[in-house]
Amino acid sequence: MRCADLQPDCLLYALGTLEEPESTEMRTHLESGCANCAARMKEARALAYSMGAALDGPAPPRRLRARVLAAAGADTQRHLSWYAGWAAACAAALIGAVLIFYQNRRFQGDMALVRAEIERRSSEAAALREALHLIQAPETREVTFGHSETTPPRGRIFVNPAGVLIVATHLPAPPQGRAYEMWVIHGGRPQPAGLFQSDPQGNAIHLYRPSSPVAQSDVIAVTLESEAGSSTPTSTPVIAAPL
Amino acid sequence: MLPLILAVLAQADGDLLPRLQRRDAQALAELYDRYGGMVYRLILRIVRDSGIAEDLVQETFLRVWNRAGGFDSERGALGPWLLAVARNRAIDYLRTQGRRTETVMGLNETEHPALFADFAAQALDLHLAQQVRRALEALGTQQRELIELAYFEGLSQSEIAKRLGQPLGTVKTWMRRALQQMREGLGWKGAVSA
Numbered sequence: 001m002r003c004a005d006l007q008p009d010c011l012l013y014a015l016g017t018l019e020e021p022e023s024t025e026m027r028t029h030l031e032s033g034c035a036n037c038a039a040r041m042k043e044a045r046a047l048a049y050s051m052g053a054a055l056d057g058p059a060p061p062r063r064l065r066a067r068v069l070a071a072a073g074a075d076t077q078r079h080l081s082w083y084a085g086w087a088a089a090c091a092a093a094l095i096g097a098v099l100i101f102y103q104n105r106r107f108q109g110d111m112a113l114v115r116a117e118i119e120r121r122s123s124e125a126a127a128l129r130e131a132l133h134l135i136q137a138p139e140t141r142e143v144t145f146g147h148s149e150t151t152p153p154r155g156r157i158f159v160n161p162a163g164v165l166i167v168a169t170h171l172p173a174p175p176q177g178r179a180y181e182m183w184v185i186h187g188g189r190p191q192p193a194g195l196f197q198s199d200p201q202g203n204a205i206h207l208y209r210p211s212s213p214v215a216q217s218d219v220i221a222v223t224l225e226s227e228a229g230s231s232t233p234t235s236t237p238v239i240a241a242p243l
Numbered sequence: 244m245l246p247l248i249l250a251v252l253a254q255a256d257g258d259l260l261p262r263l264q265r266r267d268a269q270a271l272a273e274l275y276d277r278y279g280g281m282v283y284r285l286i287l288r289i290v291r292d293s294g295i296a297e298d299l300v301q302e303t304f305l306r307v308w309n310r311a312g313g314f315d316s317e318r319g320a321l322g323p324w325l326l327a328v329a330r331n332r333a334i335d336y337l338r339t340q341g342r343r344t345e346t347v348m349g350l351n352e353t354e355h356p357a358l359f360a361d362f363a364a365q366a367l368d369l370h371l372a373q374q375v376r377r378a379l380e381a382l383g384t385q386q387r388e389l390i391e392l393a394y395f396e397g398l399s400q401s402e403i404a405k406r407l408g409q410p411l412g413t414v415k416t417w418m419r420r421a422l423q424q425m426r427e428g429l430g431w432k433g434a435v436s437a
Contacts, residue, residue, distance in 0.1 A: 008419040012393060012400070016331070019399045043431060047375060049323040051394050052285040052330060054372035060283035060300065061293075065275055068301050072271055072308045 003029075003037050010037070010044035131165050131207050134158055143220075145241035146170075153202070157220050157241050161213040164193055164220060167205050168239065171198040179227045180238070182206055185219040193220075195229050217243055259321060263311035271308055278322055279304075282329040289333035289395050299336060303329040334397035371429075378428030386421035389414070 006026055012018040013026045029037060134140055139160045146154030152170030159165075166182060174180060174197060182193040196206035208214075222239035223230075259277075262270035282303055287296040306328050307321070314324070379387055392398045392406065404414040 008422060011422050012418070015393055015397070017393050017397055017399045019401055045323065046371065047425070047429075048394070049326055050372040050375035051379070051390075052326040053281050053322070054376040055281075055284045055288055057284035057287055058293075059280055061297070064283065064297050064300060065272075065279060067297070068275055068279070068304045069268070069272055071301050072268075072305055 003034060003040075006037060007040045010040045011047055014041060014044040014048045127205075127207055130163075130209070131158075131205065134160060134163055134165050134207065137162070141243065143241050143243055145239055153239060155204075155239075157243075159214065159217065159220065159243060163210065164208040164214060164217075165206070166220065166222070166239070168198070168203070168222075170202045171204045171238070172202060173198055173200060174224055177227055178224050179229070180204065180206075180222050181225040181229055181233070182208060183219075183221045183223065183233055183237075184208070184214060184217045185221055186217045190221065190233055192229065192231060195225070195227070219243065260311065260314055263308065263321075264314070271304065274307070274321065274325070275304060278325050281322075282325060285326060285329050286333045289330065290336055295336065296333075299329070299332045302332050306332070330394075330397075337396060374429055375425075378425045381428050382421055382424060386417060386424065389418050389421050390425070393418070 006022075006029055009018050009022055009026060013023060018026060030041060135142075135158050137160050141159050143157050143159070144155070145157060146152055146168075153168045154170055155166060155168035157164065157166050164182070164184060171180070179195045179197055181195050183190040184193045185191070193208040193210075194206060196204055198204035220239075220241045220243065221233065221237040223233040223235045223237050225234060259270050259274055263274065279300065283296060283300050286299045286303070287293060290296055290299065303325065307325055314321075379390065382390065388407075389403060392403050393400075398406065400414050400418060401411055403418075404411040407414065409417075
């Protein structure tokens with residue numbers, strides 16, 4: 001084929017869009033060493049390049065550069081930032097772990113308080129149920145105290161073989177390190193019947209549940225003793241209720 | 244001033260090749276800084292989707308990064324090669340997306356490194372690029388459409404004929420006239436020898 005027939009198709013060949021059989025004819029001709037057509041082909045490639053290079057349009061987004069270099073594993077700055085990022089991630093993880101640790105501790109502390117409060121209220125509820133059961137028991141005897149006195153405390157005592165319940169008002173809060181101790185006195189011999197405190201309003205409730213049935217008693221008394229309790233009364237009774 | 248800048252660019256490209264072949268990370272960064280905009284605009288013009296264009300720009304630079312060893316570091320022209328790879332990636336994308344029903348000659352042939360040897364001085368002439376743009380703008384609408392279908396969509400003459408609903412012979416005639424007019428617009432009037 002003559003050069004004049006081939007050269008108009010040089011650009012299409014350079015663009016890769018020349019069809020068969022013209023494409024094969026062009027390739028064969030170029031491989032034959034035709035300098036004229038080789039020069040025209042170089043010109044066509046320059047034209048093809050220039051068409052692509054001369055385009056107007058938006059600039060690529062800034063992030064694309066980093067993305068390309070990272071994809072090639074060639075971004076030294078990215079390596080640095082990777083290390084920096086890794087360090088930052090480690091620091092963040094450490095800070096997060098510390099925060100979680102302290103939050104967990106705080107949470108555990110809160111949970112302990114909640115559990116303690118639940119236990120306390122459960123214990124109170126159980127004590128109240130026991131107290132109610134004792135009050136309602138047909139064999140329970142009830143006595144009052146303090147109502148004939150000019151000064152309080154005042155209250156009621158419920159006694160049956162299963163236990164003794166004292167409910168008092170106007171009972172001052174004991175001094176630091178001291179507690180009220182109840183006594184079951186029979187034949188002049190006091191038996192310790194448990195320690196208790198009054199609340200800030202001066203109210204107190206104490207249930208004594210002995211391991212063995214309460215023997216016949218003459219008097220129920222309350223004295224102010226040390227917090228550890230005492231085997232015998234060491235102070236003047238603040239409450240003394242003859243049964 | 245422009246020839247001096249172009250000479251500096253050509254020299255810089257000559258320096259880039261051996262550095263790319265040594266897997267110099269900074270060389271790839273410089274290559275992107277020099278041609279990233281061109282590559283992006285070309286691909287965007289073809290695929291018309293910025294997200295896809297970003298993916299294809301990445302593919303293009305990775306391909307050049309991984310195949311730089313095939314270049315003659317003394318004579319290669321990185322810019323034209325890069326744009327050829329970019330165009331081919333974008334047209335391949337169009338084809339895989341089903342926008343094309345048939346393919347013509349393998350585009351990969353057009354990006355063989357050997358084709359870009361001894362090409363740098365001419366290809367880096369941005370002034371030529373501006374002349375080509377003016378020559379394209381000087382074409383009639385129909386002629387310009389033919390060139391753009393071949394260049395930006397990689398359509399063969401048969402595909403263009405089908406797209407335009409014209410006989411193949413007519414399209415070939417129009418295409419040859421359009422290319423001849425462009426050559427004349429560029430002042431390329433070299434004689435064709437038999």
